Amino acid sequence: MISHFISWDQFLLDYRLPFIIRSTEFPTVNVDVERVNADASRYARSGIGKDRLINEFAVRRAEVVSQIENIPVERFH
Numbered sequence: 001m002i003s004h005f006i007s008w009d010q011f012l013l014d015y016r017l018p019f020i021i022r023s024t025e026f027p028t029v030n031v032d033v034e035r036v037n038a039d040a041s042r043y044a045r046s047g048i049g050k051d052r053l054i055n056e057f058a059v060r061r062a063e064v065v066s067q068i069e070n071i072p073v074e075r076f077h
Contacts, residue, residue, distance in 0.1 A: 002057045003044035007036050009060045017067040020075060 015029050044053065 002053050003040040004037060006043075006053075006057050006060050007040040009057075009064045011036070012064055013060075013067060017064070017071075021067065021070050021072075023072075023075065 019026050
């Protein structure tokens, strides 16, 4: 599950949050949800340790939070 959060947080960082911050349209992105999820599952089972996986999630989620903090307040209304 944690690896899925990492993958989808990266999607937000790449394809959603920058455009929300700049008030521009989202790019058209062909996302294969099943593939993203399968890749995340494979990564979690690749031998990465629990602590490293949790650390990667914490770092990535902190990046998401930081980007959300950059969204102008008027965009929340």
